[in-house]
Amino acid sequence: MPRPDFGGLQARLLRSGLSPRRVRRTITELDEHFDDLVDEAVANGDRVQAAERRALQDLGDVHQIAALIDERPELRSWACHHPRIAILLYPLACLAVLPAVPLIAGVTNATYVGRWMACAVLSGVVTASIMLLLQLSITLT
Amino acid sequence: MAQTNPPFMSGVPELLLLRLLDQHEMYGYELVRSIRKVTGEAISLGEGVIYPALHSLERNGALKSRRKPVGGRTRVYYALTGKGRQRLDRLQNDWRRIQGGITNALELPSHA
Numbered sequence: 001m002p003r004p005d006f007g008g009l010q011a012r013l014l015r016s017g018l019s020p021r022r023v024r025r026t027i028t029e030l031d032e033h034f035d036d037l038v039d040e041a042v043a044n045g046d047r048v049q050a051a052e053r054r055a056l057q058d059l060g061d062v063h064q065i066a067a068l069i070d071e072r073p074e075l076r077s078w079a080c081h082h083p084r085i086a087i088l089l090y091p092l093a094c095l096a097v098l099p100a101v102p103l104i105a106g107v108t109n110a111t112y113v114g115r116w117m118a119c120a121v122l123s124g125v126v127t128a129s130i131m132l133l134l135q136l137s138i139t140l141t
Numbered sequence: 142m143a144q145t146n147p148p149f150m151s152g153v154p155e156l157l158l159l160r161l162l163d164q165h166e167m168y169g170y171e172l173v174r175s176i177r178k179v180t181g182e183a184i185s186l187g188e189g190v191i192y193p194a195l196h197s198l199e200r201n202g203a204l205k206s207r208r209k210p211v212g213g214r215t216r217v218y219y220a221l222t223g224k225g226r227q228r229l230d231r232l233q234n235d236w237r238r239i240q241g242g243i244t245n246a247l248e249l250p251s252h253a
Contacts, residue, residue: 004189022196025217029169029192032214036170037188060187068193074200075193 002052004034009062016070017080026069034059154186154194156236159221159229162204166220169195195219203228 006027013023037058041051069075079086097104106113154176161167161175172195173188198204203225209216221229 026192026196028215029217030189032216033170033173033188033192035214058188060189062189064187065189065193068190069196072193072197075196 002049002056004030004056004059004062006031006062009066012063012066013069016066017076018069019077019079022075022077030059030062030065152232152235153184154191155198156229156232157184158191158194158198158219159203159225159232162219162221163226163229166207166218168216168218172219198225 009030010023010027013026014020018026034055037055038048038051041054042048046054073081079090157176157180158172161172161179167175169191170188173186173191176184176186195204195206199206199219201224202222204219205222206217206219209218
């Protein structure tokens with residue numbers, strides 16, 4: 001099935017110094033555009049494979065797109081423009097964020113943490129009930 | 142002093158994008174279709190090349206974007222900003238000046 005080489009484009013754009021976020025957005029937009037072209041060609045009566053070949057041609061060469069992005073330095077990431085400052089600041093930023101990592105992990109995995117807490121509370125209640133029953137049986141006999 | 146001409150052919154996609162987005166917000170695929178329609182298919186681009194131009198305009202503050210889910214796809218809609226409108230005015234003036242200059246040149250009498 002002919003599709004543009006988005007994997008190759010992604011690697012090239014990251015090497016060119018674009019931020020991962022911009023690369024993701026560029027690939028997503030190109031991918032959606034390709035699907036729109038295929039849908040249009042299919043709607044016009046083309047078979048899927050022919051539609052994809054045509055869409056590939058209409059979208060243009062991904063290397064040409066990458067070359068155009070290379071010509072626009074404003075699209076590169078802040079770290080690419082100021083590598084020395086980035087090298088200095090990134091470790092400091094990591095150290096600053098480190099204490100918050102457990103909290104971030106907890107918020108990110110709130111569902112799992114919630115389930116775990118519910119299980120812990122439930123097992124606590126069951127254990128306490130058994131112990132209460134045992135205590136009652138000892139007291140009453 | 143005569144103004145230096147901008148590299149006007151490379152500025153054509155930018156001019157068209159700004160002009161079309163001056164009407165209403167659009168996403169990439171819609172913009173390419175509109176360019177084809179309004180230019181009578183005189184200008185045909187490798188369609189993917191529109192995105193570096195859009196991103197660059199957005200980075201320079203001429204456009205703003207927002208994501209909008211439509212029919213199971215996430216469209217990135219672009220709209221003109223105040224800065225973009227100023228840039229469009231400037232580009233339109235430049236283009237008209239160049240167009241006038243070329244028209245004058247083409248109207249020179251040719252040798253029989």
